[in-house]
Amino acid sequence: MRVLTLSLLAMWSAAASARTDTSVDAETGLATWQTETRGIQVRLTQISPDQARAFYLARGFSAQAAERYASQCVFMTVVRNIGDAPIQHRLADWRYLSAGQPPRAIRSKAAWERLWKQQGVPEAARIAFTWAQFPATQTFAPGDWNQGMTAYSVPRGGRFDLHFVWRAGAKIHSGKLEQLRCADETS
């Protein structure tokens, strides 16, 4: 375990910086960042606070619970295996870095689940929440991909770098999306 942790620390600090493509929706101003490196494609698209609120209100969240999630910096996240060998993904290995903060892990689905239970969110709404988040773990065969939400504790309009990690065979790889920006309240 110690060796793995040390390996990940080394990965986060040495995350490969492949080209990041950015596109902006001319209509809404919401942005997408995408990078491809060594058989993996990672793509994050801003989700506005209004979109996050509306999605969870429509699935049975209370206004308070929906606001709790919408207060985060939420992105639609896509990971795709574009290589020719299986890759293993573990969201707990990812880290995000914003100014003045140490590297942070993405809040897990299990942690959210505990919070929603405390807040009395109905089971059906919690099920929708769980499956709408990006998978905690996954093995992507060539051609496989997943899409789901990831949430970051970064202020509106704030920027951060995302270090993502994956395994292929016995090797651990990492990559980086730089200067991701949280959607504004008015996006």
Place this chain on the structure above:
Amino acid sequence: MKLRRRVSGAALAACCVFGVPLAAHIVHAADLPPLSHSLTLQAPKPAPPLKLKDLDGRTHDLARLRGRVVLINFWATWCPPCRREMPSMERLSQALEGEAFVALAVNVGEDADTIGAFTSQLDTAPTFPILLDTRSLTLQAWKVAGLPTTFLVDSQGRIVASAIGGREFDHPEIVKAIRELLGK
């Protein structure tokens, strides 16, 4: 950093969050993550139990489908790739009509009204059964980690292939793989 200004990013986000109602007027299909057309073959292993009711309250039991090849797709209406791949699942189902093939769509956590509101928007309503996994227990038994996930079960009740993420199910490669299982 390369900046490509095009109508895509936010439209995608809107689609991802809200599905068709918000997305229909702003999403350009070319900007969505493309559907794949691969199946990952695996060493045959017995499929977990699957016994669920459909939208009409009829029970479907995978164990009673021995002798047929079964495509099992786990999905939800709010899952954008699930929505996009469903018409191709219907086309596949129609292409293999009359053969020893069954498609089952297992919905996660939603009710019949919600599902009906989605399927009524499709050009062709699904003719295959849509099953209700209300508490996502079947999904967990099948060790699904993300939606959509699809399994191909052979005539002996064994999982022989899987697909994670949206697929174009009537793509020739997938049809060929199923026909090979059907022995044709």
